[in-house]
Amino acid sequence: MENAVKITRTESHIISLIQKIPVLSYYAPSRGWSFLISWGHRLAGLTLVGYIFAHIYTLSLLFHPATFDADMRFLDHFVFSFLEWCVAIPVIFHSLNGGRLVLYELFRVRAEEIVIRSMLIVGLLYIFIVGFFFIEKTQQISATLFWSITAAVSLIAFLIVLFKIWMTGNSILWKLQRLTGSFMFPMLIGHMLVMHMNYLTGHDSKTILLRMESPFIKGMDFVFIIFLLFHAGYGIFSIIADYIKPGPVLKSLAVLVILAMAVSAYFGIRIIVGL
């Protein structure tokens, strides 16, 4: 089936270049690109899980704004700035691909060549724009306005998928995985974007704290963190379940994942409520 994808000449140039990379050169011809994309999705998901733990930790420094600003200064170093920018890669890749999976699995969108191509273009644009704002640091945008729009779009995405998925026989957890993913699709993309649009919005304790006073923002963050931790938790469980057969070991690991997510949720919510 994969063979049927129509590929332009430039694309095939690029592909043959990429295929020189060792792991890819083995798996691309033997399992297909979708297989590699799935591994990418998995790795990006896990990276984001790692990131969110770190993220909650740094945000909790906001309880002492001075420390926060001091500690976050390391981001001024170009290496760390660069790394921060790199976070855009897993974010946009996992989000867009998650979107693609939802479209494929639930909305019968089978025109994969078009979807993947758009994914690549939008993804590159996104990474570029985030980087551009990051360097410019001069834009101004009303966080509340931006968040309102994002929240509305997220809610719509959530509802569309909800209507589609609710009647299926899939387990509730599996459905929630798709639902939280769909909700976060606009939310996370917007989150990362707005945090860099106005550099201070995401990096200056005063600006953050001021914004965080809004109950609306607090509410949004609350939903965001809960959805995200559920999604991450089920995601990790899902990976584990591929390797561990149903039984006591799997159960204990599941409990561990739940615990980890619950602890993160506690610290995350404490930030929202406490600040």
Place this chain on the structure above:
Amino acid sequence: MPESYNIILEISRYDPESHLSWIQTYQVEAGGILRFVDVLRKINDEQDPTLAWASSCEHAQCGSCGIIVNGKPLLACELLVKDAVEKFNGHTFKLKPLTIAPILRDLVVDLEKAYDKIHAVKPYLIKPAPPNPDGDEYRILPERVEKYVEATQCINCFCCATACISSHHHFIGPNATMANIVRLMDPRETAKEERMDILYREDGLYRCHTSKACSFVCPKEIDVSHFLALGKEGKF
């Protein structure tokens, strides 16, 4: 027409008596239009009668001869030497047994065990609809059959299961899941509830991450992932 190739096969071997595994290299002078089963037979004939491999129909209809060649699960009876040289862009091939069942010897795996997964989804009509009053066959319009006929081509070679990202660990497998979905789409089956329960088992559909390697490797060119996605969508 007959060109000849000097190919090198690096074959994973396993001896069930000593439990030793090793890689053995064979150099074969093979005509371009020999199939890999012919090449393996040639090795048996000329170099090493002990090398074990599996096949039955030898024309891609039964699914007995699956092996992994340079990472790709495929039917050894369908791969011509010259195509392999072209496809894998080289003259050296690494041959491994499929990974979905225990190895019996060398390239032969105990597919019988893998078949347990097919049996588990009850590929038959569990509760057939009552026959029509005329006493002859059910009427099924061709448009209806068209929707699932592709999936009925599956020969259970387990290439897809080998390639799948969630693989042989605790997934009932793309082919077994699809066999269940075929009957969900079959208008003659009335035990849909039971089928749904089978479909949504923890080792069932949830283990599929739409990595689509199944569709990519399927020698019958079945778009397996399409059918699994129908399962997730819950509409058949």
Place this chain on the structure above:
Amino acid sequence: MGENLTIDSTAKCDVLVIGAGGAGLRAAAQIAEQRPDTKIIALTKVVSPQKSHTTTAQGGMAAVDPKDPEDIAIFHMFDTWKGSDCSADQNVIKKVCAMGWEEVVWLERHGMHFSRTEEGRIAKRPFGGHMLNFGETKAFRACYEATRTGKGIMDTVWNESLKYGVNFIAQCVATELLFDDDTCVGAIIFRYPEGKFLAILAKATIMATGGKTRMYLVSTNCRGNTGDGLALALNAGLPVMDLEGVQFHPTGIVGPGILASEALRGEGAILRNKDEEPFMERYAPTARDLAPRDLISRSIVTEIREGRGIFNKDHNAHHVWLDLRHLPKEVHEKKIQEIESFFRRFVGVDPETDLCPVTPTAHYQMGGIPTNEFGEVQRGPQAIVPGLFACGEAAAASLHGLNRLGTNSLLELITMGKVVGKRVIEYLKDAKEPEGLPSDAGHIVFDQFSTYLASQGNESFAQIRDTLRNLMMEKVGIFRTEKHLLEAQEKLKELKEKAKHIPIGTTSLKANQNLWQIWELNNLITVSVAITYGALARKESRGAHFREDYPERRDEFNYHTLVYMPEFDKTTLGKRPIDLSIFEAKGERFELFDYIERKY
């Protein structure tokens, strides 16, 4: 090593099915459905019954639909009788043709995915030799599932057996039949993975080991079709019948022997020799490339014999060309695309620009273990063997006589499978449990296996196999003469002797492919010898059996040949009369069921 061979364990069951193919499992399904607590064990060489050779049949299964306004069962009976060149049994023809549609419906109700008409009914297509009005025009009689009819049937009977809890033992061979006096009480089997012998005691045993034409250089049959079932029967002192009836299909793809269907020639493909001459013009000036199968096969072989064939080094075989290059593009793309793809896939030629290598291929063996119309195995023309049944291609009831019509084989599997199933149920009513392992159990197989395992010689397995396959193709193939047949017999004896001196690669019994194949090779030689005896005795040409020294059919041979060979090459021959019950009943158009001329 050899002396240590033992029977590892013994299992008991009501019914043992040797050969879980289409026929064997149709019988099993019948028994399991009708008598649910019957303990049934079904054996197969492959990893799952689903992989049995029935799976590869493509064309269709003949059956007359009673709702068809034009076709009636008697036409089908006539076609089968005529097709057999008046050598089939009319009681069987009548029974099988009458049951056909009912069995199609059975398959469909049990989940087979038949192709459909616009109205949602089972679609039918024409097939060679199937006609309306006693040979007037072609009949639409073959029910099919795209090009996978055999797979559809196999899946259905396998599924049904699975549903009713038939126990499958896969990756094993039945190696010896067990008898208590004259009654068959089961078999000894050898499991490939563990390399262990198991005795299975059964009240009733069904032989359905399928096709057996792997002794020919080019054959459409699968790797495991090595005539094991016939060899088992012969070893047990039972006869085999009509083995000289081997059907060759004219256009097999060189090497793999895969069928290149008649449809290609139907669309205008032309056979050409080395000089690219369209040689069929010489053999059949009017019908040319669409002449009957046997005539074309003979013409191709004549071309090759006279040096106008082409030699393929890779597959070590001679062939002629099938030319498709001149066909219009839309024919290539729409009508024959699927069949053509075999050439692309298996010999790497593009039929649109290249000539395609084809050669006659051994396809089907009409003969087999003789049974009566209920599938009970016969010891002689009348006497049956209690407890032993046979159906499918392994058996000869005989529906096909010395020549089979396309699509009649699948029909036979399913109908005779059911018939046997029902007969076994009857038999089980007062069959008694086998008392225990017969005292001589294992004497045949341990003898064989210990010889193979102890062999120290330096004969080459490959060479013996290839010699056998070339020999059978050349001397016992499409053309036969007394001289060639006698030569073949000598050579076969030599090969049998040589086969005792094949050095064994490993003496481990676990998954020992080498050992397994040597056993199979011996069966092939045994069956080949039986074929030569049958062919020698039949000094006439009839159906697929063509004697150059006796090119006409002769009434004195209006009987079935029985060959007994309890010990290698110690043969006796027997005869079984042909059943003429349709003719003798003097019903409508009965005169057509006399020994009529076979002309198309």
